[in-house]
Amino acid sequence: xxxxxxxxxxxxxxxxxxxxxxxxQTKGHDRMYWYRQxxxxxxxxxxxxxxxxxxxxxxxxxxxxxxxQAQAKFSLSLESAIPNxxxxxxxxxxxxxxxxxxxxxxxxxxxxxxxx
Amino acid sequence: QKEVExxxxxxxxxEGAIASxxxxxxxxxxxxxxxxxxxSGKSPELIMFIYSNGDKEDxxxxxxxxxxxxYVSLLIRDSQPSDSATYLCAVNDGRGTSYGxxxxxxxxxLTVHP
Numbered sequence: 001x002x003x004x005x006x007x008x009x010x011x012x013x014x015x016x017x018x019x020x021x022x023x024x025q026t027k028g029h030d031r032m033y034w035y036r037q038x039x040x041x042x043x044x045x046x047x048x049x050x051x052x053x054x055x056x057x058x059x060x061x062x063x064x065x066x067x068x069q070a071q072a073k074f075s076l077s078l079e080s081a082i083p084n085x086x087x088x089x090x091x092x093x094x095x096x097x098x099x100x101x102x103x104x105x106x107x108x109x110x111x112x113x114x115x116x
Numbered sequence: 117q118k119e120v121e122x123x124x125x126x127x128x129x130x131e132g133a134i135a136s137x138x139x140x141x142x143x144x145x146x147x148x149x150x151x152x153x154x155x156s157g158k159s160p161e162l163i164m165f166i167y168s169n170g171d172k173e174d175x176x177x178x179x180x181x182x183x184x185x186x187y188v189s190l191l192i193r194d195s196q197p198s199d200s201a202t203y204l205c206a207v208n209d210g211r212g213t214s215y216g217x218x219x220x221x222x223x224x225x226l227t228v229h230p
Contacts, residue, residue, distance in 0.1 A: 033217075042120075042204060043160070043220040058217075090159060103148050103208050105218055107159035 003027045006091050006108035014116050019078040021111045023091030031094040032074040033105065034058075034066060036087045043090065049074055081115040088112050118143045120207050122221035131230050135192040139205030139221055142186070149181055149188045150206040150218065153199075160204055164190070195228040202226070 004025045013019055023032065030051045035043040045058030047066040055068055063085060067075045078085055089112075092105040119142040129135045137151075148167050152160035166172045166179040166188065178191040188207075192199055205221040 035220075040222055042122075042222040043206075045217065045219070048217055102165055103218070104150065104162050104165060105152075105160075105206075107161075109159050 002109060004091060004093055004106055004108040006089075006111045008111060009109065010112045012114045012116065013081055015080075015082055017081050017115075019081050019113065021076045021089055021091075021113070023074045023076070023108055025072050025074075025091075025093045025106075025108075027093050027095075027106060028071075029093035029095060029098065029106070030071060031096055032068070033092045033094065034064075034074070034076045035090045035092060036060065037090060037110075038087050046076065046089075078113075081113075083115045086113060086115045118146075118207075118209060118219050120205055120219050120221040122203075122205050122224045124224070126225035126227055128227045128229060129195050131195060131197060131228055133195050133228075135195045135199065135226055135228070137190040137192075137203050137205075137224050137226065139188045139190075139207075140186055141188070141207045141219075143207070143209050144183075144186060146183075146186075146207045146209050148208045149179070150208075151177075151179060151188075151190045152204040152206060152220075154202045154204060154223070156201075163203075192226075195226075197228050197230055200227050 033048045034046040049055045049068045091108040123138040150165045151163045154160040164179045172179045176193045180189045202223040206218040
C-alpha cells in the first residue's frame with residue numbers, strides 16, 4: 001500500500017458542485033501539503049499544514065479550503081467547483097522535523113479532477 | 117513572488133549522451149534544492165537534493181549548485197530511454213513560517229531517443 005493515499009483518483013463533476021479530495025498518510029509526518037499541477041505550470045501550492053493546528057495558505061488558495069482532521073489526514077475542498085479548477089491534484093508529506101530531515105516531499109498518486 | 121525557472125523544453129538527446137537540465141531561483145535566501153522526476157500521469161519522485169555549493173553525484177546523476185549565481189543544474193550521464201520524463205526543480209527557502217515549503221519550477225520535458 002502507498003504511504004500517501006489520495007481518494008478519489010479520478011473525478012468528473014459539474015460547475016457549482018462541492019468536491020472533497022482526501023489524503024491520508026502512514027509516514028508519521030507532521031507536515032502535509034496540497035499542490036495543483038497544470039500543463040506547463042509545474043506544481044503550485046494550494047495549502048499546507050505543519051501540524052493539526054497549523055494551516056497556511058499557499059500561492060493559489062482562492063476557491064479552496066482544507067481540513068486537517070488528524071496528523072494523518074488532510075482534505076482539500078472545492079466549495080463551488082469551476083472549470084478552471086480542472087487539474088491534477090497532489091497531496092504530499094514532508095520529513096522536515098524528523099530524524100531524516102531532508103526536506104523531501106513524498107507524493108500521493110494524484111487526483112485528476114475535471115469540472116464540466 | 118519567489119520564482120523558480122527552468123530552461124524551456126522539450127529537450128531531446130540521443131541515447132548515451134549527457135542531458136543537462138538547468139534551474140534558476142529568485143530568492144537568494146533559499147537553503148535547499150531538489151530535483152524530481154515525473155513520468156506522464158505519475159507522481160513526482162525525488163532524484164536528488166543538494167544543500168551546499170558544488171557538485172553532488174549519485175550514479176548517473178550529478179546535481180550542481182551555485183548559490184552566488186542562484187543556479188542549480190542536473191546532469192544525466194549515459195542517458196537512457198527510461199530517463200524520458202518531466203524533470204522538476206524545487207527550492208526551499210528555509211526561513212520562518214515558510215520553512216519546509218517547496219516552490220517548483222514549471223518542469224522540463226526530456227526525451228531520450230534510441
